[in-house]
Amino acid sequence: MPTFDEIAAFVTEKPFATAVIALLGLASLVLAFLLLRITWRAGAFLFTRYVAPRPIEDVLTIVAASIATGVSAQGMWRFSGDVLGLDGPLRLLLFAFIEVAIITSAVRARRNMRENFSAGIDGIAVWALTCLTAVLSSMDARSLPEALFRLAAPLVAAWLWERGMAIERHRIRGTGRINWRLTPERLMVRMGLAEVSDRTASEVDAHRRLTRVALAAKKAKALREGGAPERKMRAALARLDKAMDQAVEHTGLAVDPGRQEALLAQIAALYNTSALIDADPRVPWEPTADHHPVPARPALPPALAELVDDEDEDVEVLDRAPQVVDTAQRAALMRAARDYWDRQIAKGIVPRTVDIAQEIGLSLSTAREYRALWKLEPAAHALIEALYHQHGIVDTGAFPAIADDGRVLTKSR
Structure with missing residues (x-):
């Protein structure tokens, strides 16, 4: 590397060459700066476009x-x-x-x-x-x-x-490729070294001891019902007694209501295994599976059943003891009747006139008047239509006539 004196002597002897070298060095620095700037911007663009969005x-x-x-x-x-x-x-x-x-x-x-x-x-x-x-x-x-x-x-x-x-x-x-049938976890479970659930060791031990008691009881019952020899019965009862002793000692069976219910549930399931043969579970894709039956109406007393036919509301009924009430009491009865009507409609039941009269204590004529007005509402009318289309039940109550001015014309009696 040249010394400072040699550089000074070169500049003194060759000033033109020194100026050219200086210009070239300056241009090289500017070019290097531009290249670094372009590289930095390209790297920032690539990082923002391809690296930053990725995990x-x-x-x-x-x-x-x-x-x-x-x-x-x-x-x-x-x-x-x-x-x-x-x-x-x-x-x-x-x-x-x-x-x-x-x-x-x-x-x-x-x-x-x-x-x-x-x-x-x-x-x-x-x-x-x-x-x-x-x-x-x-x-x-x-x-x-x-x-x-x-x-x-x-x-x-x-x-x-x-x-x-x-x-x-x-x-x-949204799914994995395959589920391997042979995995270390499954091998551990198969060998009894691991559990498939998150139960504690005490819970697993208690369940197994209660299961031993239930199985021993089933075995003893089967031998007794089959007329087994006395020797086999003694051995079965001895196994049952031993299993029961261990369950009481290690599971707290004598004082734990939950364990007692679990044991009785296992015994009940094992004793009634033969009932599974006669089980007739409903197939979920049967045509009647989607059918929701209409809730049944409450039964009428014999006295009211004689007065009103179940399928015809328009029968003429004479109230032997007409009600005489004041305005406040009439409003309270109407509110109670309306609440009862709304509750029954919410259950899918269209109350009859006699249902309203029996529940609230109204006269049949007053209950008929209320029902004639309320059954025109969308919810009640939809239920009446559903009853007709599903079961062929016709609501024979008289719909009130509506005049041009919007007044409801009641039926004359």
């Missing part, structure tokens, strides 16, 4: 897969030079053709996943080409550790790609 695990997957692919490509570089004898530009162009094919297949598989919900043949091609490049890279290794490393790098990249595809598949389809 952090996807970004790390891409970075790790790129590093593993680079390791695999370095192995193929050595393989193409040492084994194939390629050199120069030809080696540069041809050494990573398998890695390019892997990336192409991975992109196609991701597109197939988004369009057809399956990676298809391209997903298989990713694994096949990965295994191929791993084997070829390891064939030029100089030691066993190097061969294992070159085998592992492409497989790690493929595994990260597969996990990313599985996450995207679950995100698109």
Whole structure:
């Protein structure tokens, strides 16, 4: 490196060359600044467009897969030079053709996943080409550790790609790929080392002891009903007594009402197993499954049943003891009748005149007047129509006539 005196002497001797070098250096600095600025903006754009919207695990997957692919490509570089004898530009162009094919297949598989919900043949091609490049890279290794490393790098990249595809598949389809029938959890449950629920150890032990008591009781009952020999009966009763002793000791059966109910429920279920043969459960897709029957009306007293026919409200009824009430009492009776009417309509029942009269204590003529007005309302009218269409029941009560001015014309008696 020249000293300061030598630089000063050069500037004194060659001022024009010094000026040209200074201008070139300044232009280089400006060009470097512009390149750094463009690179920074391009990196910020790529980060905002492709990196920021992605979850952090996807970004790390891409970075790790790129590093593993680079390791695999370095192995193929050595393989193409040492084994194939390629050199120069030809080696540069041809050494990573398998890695390019892997990336192409991975992109196609991701597109197939988004369009057809399956990676298809391209997903298989990713694994096949990965295994191929791993084997070829390891064939030029100089030691066993190097061969294992070159085998592992492409497989790690493929595994990260597969996990990313599985996450995207679950995100698109909402489900996983398959549910394995043989898993470590299921093996533990099958061997009795784990439980399928979140019950505590004491709850599991109590349930098993109560089940032993119920099964022993069923066995003893079956032997007794089958006329078993006395020796077998004694053995069955001994097992039942032992199971009961252990249940009382370890489960608190004598003082725990919940455990007592659970034991009785198990015994009841085991004793009535034969009743399942005669069970006739309703099939949910039967035509009558969607049919909701109309609730039954309350029965009438014999005295009122003789006065009014169930299917005809227009029968002439004479009130032997007409009601004489004041205005306030009449308003209270009307409110009570209206509340009763609304409750019955909410239950799907259209009350009859005699129902209103019996419930509230009105005269039949007053109840008939109220009913004639209220049954024209949408909810009651819909129930009357449903009764007619479903069961053929005709509401024969007289609808009041409505004049042009909107007045309700009551029926003359």
